[in-house]
Amino acid sequence: MRVALFITCVNDTLFPGTGKAVVSLLRRLGCEVDFPAAQTCCGQMHVNTGYREEGVRLARHFTEVFSGYDAVVAPSGSCAAMVREQYPKLVRPGSRGAAAIGEVAPKVYELSEFLIDVLKVEDVGAYFPHRVTYHPTCHSLRGLRLGDRPARLLSHVRGLELVPLPAAEECCGFGGTFAVKNPAVSAAMGADKVRNVLGTGAEVLCAADNSCLMHIGGTLNRQKAGVRIMHLAEILATTEATG
Amino acid sequence: MSGTFLGMPGNFPKNAEKAVQDSQLRFNLRKATHTIRGKRASVVDELPDWQELRAAGKAIKDETLRHLDRYLVQLEDAVTGAGGHVHWARDAAEANRIVTGLVKATGESEVVKVKSMATQEIGLNEALAEHGITAYETDLAELIVQLGDDFPSHILVPAIHRNRAEIREIFLDKMAETPEGLTDEPAALAEAARLHLRERFLRSKVAISGANFMVAETGTLVVLESEGNGRMCLTLPETLISVVGIEKLLPSWRDLEVFLQLLPRSSTGERMNPYTSMWTGATEGQDFHLVLLDNGRTDVLADEVGRQALRCIRCSACLNVCPVYERAGGHAYGSVYPGPIGAILTPQLRGMGSELDASLPYASSLCGACYDVCPVAIDIPEVLVDLRAKAPHGRAERAGMRVAGWVLGNEVRLAKAQRLATRFRKLVPRRLPGPLSAWTDTRDLPEIPEESFRDWWERHERP
Ligand code: SF4
Numbered sequence: 001m002r003v004a005l006f007i008t009c010v011n012d013t014l015f016p017g018t019g020k021a022v023v024s025l026l027r028r029l030g031c032e033v034d035f036p037a038a039q040t041c042c043g044q045m046h047v048n049t050g051y052r053e054e055g056v057r058l059a060r061h062f063t064e065v066f067s068g069y070d071a072v073v074a075p076s077g078s079c080a081a082m083v084r085e086q087y088p089k090l091v092r093p094g095s096r097g098a099a100a101i102g103e104v105a106p107k108v109y110e111l112s113e114f115l116i117d118v119l120k121v122e123d124v125g126a127y128f129p130h131r132v133t134y135h136p137t138c139h140s141l142r143g144l145r146l147g148d149r150p151a152r153l154l155s156h157v158r159g160l161e162l163v164p165l166p167a168a169e170e171c172c173g174f175g176g177t178f179a180v181k182n183p184a185v186s187a188a189m190g191a192d193k194v195r196n197v198l199g200t201g202a203e204v205l206c207a208a209d210n211s212c213l214m215h216i217g218g219t220l221n222r223q224k225a226g227v228r229i230m231h232l233a234e235i236l237a238t239t240e241a242t243g
Numbered sequence: 244m245s246g247t248f249l250g251m252p253g254n255f256p257k258n259a260e261k262a263v264q265d266s267q268l269r270f271n272l273r274k275a276t277h278t279i280r281g282k283r284a285s286v287v288d289e290l291p292d293w294q295e296l297r298a299a300g301k302a303i304k305d306e307t308l309r310h311l312d313r314y315l316v317q318l319e320d321a322v323t324g325a326g327g328h329v330h331w332a333r334d335a336a337e338a339n340r341i342v343t344g345l346v347k348a349t350g351e352s353e354v355v356k357v358k359s360m361a362t363q364e365i366g367l368n369e370a371l372a373e374h375g376i377t378a379y380e381t382d383l384a385e386l387i388v389q390l391g392d393d394f395p396s397h398i399l400v401p402a403i404h405r406n407r408a409e410i411r412e413i414f415l416d417k418m419a420e421t422p423e424g425l426t427d428e429p430a431a432l433a434e435a436a437r438l439h440l441r442e443r444f445l446r447s448k449v450a451i452s453g454a455n456f457m458v459a460e461t462g463t464l465v466v467l468e469s470e471g472n473g474r475m476c477l478t479l480p481e482t483l484i485s486v487v488g489i490e491k492l493l494p495s496w497r498d499l500e501v502f503l504q505l506l507p508r509s510s511t512g513e514r515m516n517p518y519t520s521m522w523t524g525a526t527e528g529q530d531f532h533l534v535l536l537d538n539g540r541t542d543v544l545a546d547e548v549g550r551q552a553l554r555c556i557r558c559s560a561c562l563n564v565c566p567v568y569e570r571a572g573g574h575a576y577g578s579v580y581p582g583p584i585g586a587i588l589t590p591q592l593r594g595m596g597s598e599l600d601a602s603l604p605y606a607s608s609l610c611g612a613c614y615d616v617c618p619v620a621i622d623i624p625e626v627l628v629d630l631r632a633k634a635p636h637g638r639a640e641r642a643g644m645r646v647a648g649w650v651l652g653n654e655v656r657l658a659k660a661q662r663l664a665t666r667f668r669k670l671v672p673r674r675l676p677g678p679l680s681a682w683t684d685t686r687d688l689p690e691i692p693e694e695s696f697r698d699w700w701e702r703h704e705r706p
Binding site for chain 2: 052
């Protein structure tokens with residue numbers, strides 16, 4: 001199966017390791033991975049901050065770049081939710097833009113959806129002998145309704161001990177530009193999330209979104225808490241041979 | 244008196260910062276919201292058809308709003324036919340003028356009130372005070388707010404920011420008849436309030452209420468409450484004046500079946516609420532006036548995305564699950580409508596002319612918890628994002644976002660920017676300057692990698 005990787009601008013720039021992990025994971029599972037080089041950003045930051053015009057321009061660019069693929073995989077619940085849930089609201093129903101979005105958007109999958117719903121695998125052959133806790137992130141949980149997909153994938157990882165995160169469904173306080181527009185509340189939410197993470201005794205905090213992890217991880221680092229952050233893809237890509 | 248929110252200074256982030264640092268407030272809010280949140284979840288989860296009920300609530304409200312003009316006239320006819328008087332108020336000033344005139348005509352200088360968001364929205368108590376009329380709030384929590392010369396901070400529990408010890412202090416200080424040895428046991432506090440209020444109920448000849456619902460078909464008004472004070476206010480006085488927002492309408496009597504399930508379960512976390520009062524027009528021996536309040540609502544109705552906010556039944560479920568409300572408290576929103584619903588309703592009713600009102604659409608991380616619990620399925624994040632597009636933007640931010648949009652608009656520019664960042668990665672300071680310091684005050688920055696993903700792909704993978 002030929003799939004296009006939508007890396008997302010945050011991963012592309014700051015977390016290339018996540019992209020490499022997706023590539024190696026999907027190849028291991030027999031996919032042919034393409035990286036359309038013209039891709040940039042889904043436009044979420046602009047739309048959600050109130051800059052719809054720029055956002056619509058980026059959405060149009062996205063639809064052009066990714067049209068014609070059977071499946072587009074994004075290692076970000078938030079960006080996948082942007083395309084699937086918010087793109088249709090940016091265009092007038094019945095317009096040409098709406099038709100283009102209607103064609104591309106349903107083929108955009110967050111990584112765990114693609115693995116479980118399309119490839120129909122739960123055991124991806126990973127090995128990761130560590131104590132891990134999982135933060136479901138808001139847009140994965142309440143936007144895409146990923147449910148227990150990530151947990152099912154993690155439960156098959158050999159050696160991995162998955163410990164439940166208390167108050168997992170609560171927002172970490174990132175929220176894109178919210179983190180800098182409302183820094184006091186954002187930091188207070190982040191501090192509570194970090195307290196819950198530390199309470200699990202996990203070595204690794206995992207999520208399907210690096211932007212939330214960047215916020216929680218930045219707080220963990222500042223506190224020198226000694227908990228590592230890792231994207232779901234990076235854990236799933238690790239095998240006995242590579243790990 | 245409880246103050247009016249109009250013209251409150253500041254902005255949401257600044258107000259919230261103060262609240263975040265108040266550990267007592269944080270404790271009170273967390274405890275109260277988590278308790279109600281849990282109760283709501285258990286009585287909602289026990290209903291297998293909750294989602295159907297929620298869809299029905301949404302559909303009925305949408306239908307009402309679509310034909311609001313027709314239903315309002317039908318309501319007016321029904322209320323008038325049943326011996327009541329109907330008044331139309333375009334805005335707060337007109338509503339206050341009407342109510343003040345009605346009270347004055349009775350010759351009374353005191354009124355009892357059962358909690359009403361609409362009268363707080365228009366600052367009725369203050370308007371009455373200007374004419375020498377004293378309004379006594381009779382809900383326990385409203386009484387605490389009023390006696391404490393304070394602002395409400397929650398829709399259902401206006402004194403949520405106060406704990407028992409603080410309430411005891413307020414009572415001892417402000418209620419003459421309070422016994423010296425008052426403890427801070429909830430039962431003792433309630434008893435003290437009861438004594439204080441009972442006398443008012445028996446004395447007052449005029450009452451002012453709001454309503455949770457109005458039924459167009461029959462002209463019936465419905466009030467749900469938990470303390471019995473509403474029942475007394477609605478029945479004892481000789482004159483009853485109800486001030487109700489025009490969106491509180493339901494087409495028919497049978498629609499109540501849906502809403503009398505949705506509201507208590509979402510609001511107090513009860514299967515059924517303790518007191519449900521319903522009345523149609525004037526009851527014997529009572530003069531009844533209904534003041535229908537617009538005050539910006541028809542403008543909200545004209546907005547395709549924003550109009551869904553008018554479905555709100557003020558249950559406050561969205562407040563109780565909101566991580567931002569839990570930490571910022573209700574006062575930060577500078578309005579009688581706090582929390583997620585306030586963040587979408589206030590800027591629509593008042594406009595975004597003040598710094599505070601313009602900051603409200605941004606008072607959310609867009610986590611979506613509010614939408615999930617809303618019994619009438621108001622997509623609050625959708626409305627927030629839509630309002631952000633209409634909000635005024637600062638010049639520096641606008642410039643920054645434009646540059647970001649330009650860089651992200653094309654892969655060659657993005658790659659160049661990435662290489663620039665990579666080249667100077669070691670020079671990025673641990674603490675960023677300017678507005679970006681908001682990030683580095685509490686969080687470390689991620690390390691910039693040696694190479695972007697796209698450059699790695701280009702070197703290794705490109706066929
Ligand atoms: S917006 Fe929904 S959840 Fe919030 S108070 Fe209104 S009805 Fe309740």
